[in-house]
Amino acid sequence: MTDAEFKTAFDEHKDAVYRFAWRMCASPAAAEDITQNVFVSLIRHPNRFDSARGTLRAFLMGIARNLALKHWRAEHRFESLDDESMVAEPVDLDRGQIGDIVGRAVRALPPLQREVAILVEYEGLTLAEVARAVDADVGTVKSRLHRARENLRRALAPLRSRQPTTT
Amino acid sequence: MDDQELNRLLREWRAPNAPPDLRPPRADTSRLRWLVSGSIRVPVPVAFAALVLLALWMSWPRLGPTPTQEASAPRRSGEIARYALTGALEGFDAVLLELNFQPGVSAPEHRHPGPIIGYVVDGQMRTAINHEPDQIVSAGGTFFEPHGALHTAFSSAKPDAPVHAVAVLVVPSGSPLTERAAARSAIPAQTQQAKPMPYEAVHKPDFVAASEATFLQDDDILLGVTSGNVAKAYPAADLAQHGAVSDTVPDGPISVTWCGVCNTGLVFRSEVKGRTLHFQYDRMVGANEVQKDLETGTSWQQATGEAIDGPLKGARLTLYPVVRTTWGEWRRRYPNTMVLKPLPGYAELMPSRSRRIKDITRVGPEGAPNGALTLDTRLPARETVAGLEVDRESVAFPFSELRRARVVNDRVGGLPIVVVHQPTSDTTTAFEARVNGKVLTFRPANDDASSVIDLETRSTWSAYGLCLEGPLKGTQLKQVILVPQFWFAWSQFHPGTRVFTAR
Numbered sequence: 001m002t003d004a005e006f007k008t009a010f011d012e013h014k015d016a017v018y019r020f021a022w023r024m025c026a027s028p029a030a031a032e033d034i035t036q037n038v039f040v041s042l043i044r045h046p047n048r049f050d051s052a053r054g055t056l057r058a059f060l061m062g063i064a065r066n067l068a069l070k071h072w073r074a075e076h077r078f079e080s081l082d083d084e085s086m087v088a089e090p091v092d093l094d095r096g097q098i099g100d101i102v103g104r105a106v107r108a109l110p111p112l113q114r115e116v117a118i119l120v121e122y123e124g125l126t127l128a129e130v131a132r133a134v135d136a137d138v139g140t141v142k143s144r145l146h147r148a149r150e151n152l153r154r155a156l157a158p159l160r161s162r163q164p165t166t167t
Numbered sequence: 168m169d170d171q172e173l174n175r176l177l178r179e180w181r182a183p184n185a186p187p188d189l190r191p192p193r194a195d196t197s198r199l200r201w202l203v204s205g206s207i208r209v210p211v212p213v214a215f216a217a218l219v220l221l222a223l224w225m226s227w228p229r230l231g232p233t234p235t236q237e238a239s240a241p242r243r244s245g246e247i248a249r250y251a252l253t254g255a256l257e258g259f260d261a262v263l264l265e266l267n268f269q270p271g272v273s274a275p276e277h278r279h280p281g282p283i284i285g286y287v288v289d290g291q292m293r294t295a296i297n298h299e300p301d302q303i304v305s306a307g308g309t310f311f312e313p314h315g316a317l318h319t320a321f322s323s324a325k326p327d328a329p330v331h332a333v334a335v336l337v338v339p340s341g342s343p344l345t346e347r348a349a350a351r352s353a354i355p356a357q358t359q360q361a362k363p364m365p366y367e368a369v370h371k372p373d374f375v376a377a378s379e380a381t382f383l384q385d386d387d388i389l390l391g392v393t394s395g396n397v398a399k400a401y402p403a404a405d406l407a408q409h410g411a412v413s414d415t416v417p418d419g420p421i422s423v424t425w426c427g428v429c430n431t432g433l434v435f436r437s438e439v440k441g442r443t444l445h446f447q448y449d450r451m452v453g454a455n456e457v458q459k460d461l462e463t464g465t466s467w468q469q470a471t472g473e474a475i476d477g478p479l480k481g482a483r484l485t486l487y488p489v490v491r492t493t494w495g496e497w498r499r500r501y502p503n504t505m506v507l508k509p510l511p512g513y514a515e516l517m518p519s520r521s522r523r524i525k526d527i528t529r530v531g532p533e534g535a536p537n538g539a540l541t542l543d544t545r546l547p548a549r550e551t552v553a554g555l556e557v558d559r560e561s562v563a564f565p566f567s568e569l570r571r572a573r574v575v576n577d578r579v580g581g582l583p584i585v586v587v588h589q590p591t592s593d594t595t596t597a598f599e600a601r602v603n604g605k606v607l608t609f610r611p612a613n614d615d616a617s618s619v620i621d622l623e624t625r626s627t628w629s630a631y632g633l634c635l636e637g638p639l640k641g642t643q644l645k646q647v648i649l650v651p652q653f654w655f656a657w658s659q660f661h662p663g664t665r666v667f668t669a670r
Contacts (some may be wrong), residue, residue, distance in 0.1 A: 006191065008192060010191040014185045014189060015185050018182075018183075018184060018185035018186075018189070019182040019185075020199075023180075023182050032185075032186065032189060035189060036189070039192050040192045043191075043192060043193070047307045047308070051450055051452070052302065052309065052451050052452070052538045053538065054452065055475065055476055057476070058466070097471060098179045099179040099180045099181060099182075102176055102177060102179050103180040106177075106180065122182065124480065124481060126473070126475060127662075128453065128540055128660075129475075131540070137541055138540070138541060138662045139662055141665070142663075143536070147281070149170075150174060153173055155168065156173065157168060159176055160168060160172070160643070
């Protein structure tokens, strides 16, 4: 990978990587660190990216997700990464704007559900790309996404009454 | 809460972009800085011993051979070691090979008498088997050829640098490591010299009349398209050398595509948002071609028609009705058909490509190709299936089952459909099995299912959905678009697909 190619890759993907990390970690400092480290990893080991196995974006998101999970583990040592039985609590309507409430609901998801939800809903990755990024098969990604959406539906239910009813 | 409302709520949560002061990292800075300012701890005895050794080495008279030119001469390719195997592999040798290719030098087409697995040490390797598109393997990457695969490209991928690789072969004891490609000796000398032509899309296709299509055999596979009074045939053996052909039919602009790795032939409407797109092979994803359009630079996955990155990401191309059939069957039906004329140099390569395409039951050791995303083991990886997707429900109709059933009445995505398979030409067609709101059930009317009968009105229909005889005479059923391809390709892009079995 030449310097110019690396620069292009950085310019093209830094925002997506940063947004993903920001959504995963709830901390701008951690998101900045993760973004830096993703690209350090790319420039040190450009050969680990194989375009036949998926897009560069999915590859970078894969690195970002590993770093985000590491960050999460450091803070939540004794929690499970994917608690299938997790049932989301309905959100508290008295705290902040709709966007903040939605953000809290997404961040309350177990990490393996959260990352899939963020990559699909916010970064527009295809299921195959997500599967590549989170190192799982497409079926697993689908079921995690399904659980994530069910949890979000439950968590965000109180917001329905806030919306103007459509006729 | 419905999906739409959930999606709307999710969109309310916005994330900031990376802060503008975030700069791209520089890989070398940390190491360079370490060279200047880094430190390591060394135990005193070790440091002392190292200094003594250094002093001894510097004062020692220089002995031994001086380096000769040989050391810098280009390394050759050849056998490094060979060991006889025992146990279950008794009678076989494991051979370690070193491969060195100077730029511009490539191996002639060949086969090995056993599987080979390789590792690229230095440089970039260009490799291809069985005339599939070239794969580029960089240093640190690996390549694999199953037993018997025809090695059609093997060279350095860089015009100015050699490639160095090591490989391990397992071969019958004492056998040579390579065999000349057997097929080549049977081909006239002129064709033996035929070089692979550039893998480029055709944007200004030429056509010839059926009588001039001397480059086709009756059992050659093609994609047939009809629009208004026009019938056009695109031979698969020619498409497989281009990836895509842009064309215009009375219905509008279309792109006729073929992926040689998946044996997938699809036709798309190439007009997207008022703009006619022209496609060109870009790369492989999931062992399926991704084509870039020249107008917007968007990348499109051939098997799904989905834009996977670029400005139109998320858009999907509309499938255009197509029939995959043989030249004999198509010409019988459309004597006035036009046929895509191969460009100079490409016609010579059609017979070998055609043999490869017709051999549609390449199951067994070949398995799924490199790069396939998933492996669904319900069917052999290269079993040909006719894929059908209606309203998110997908079904795979294996040719092996269709040859037995010939006519299948099914319901896919809530739609009653009939699939008709003519075993002689392996032509599969599918239609909505409904006329004026009434669902019809079909049975084959003859051995080849070239005509079928519906049980409700006892009308006779052609395999192409036209009622020939009976109360519904003259009615044309609505065509449903089937996509014949290898199972690994269909299953990886349609996880959760149902597989039809004839009872």
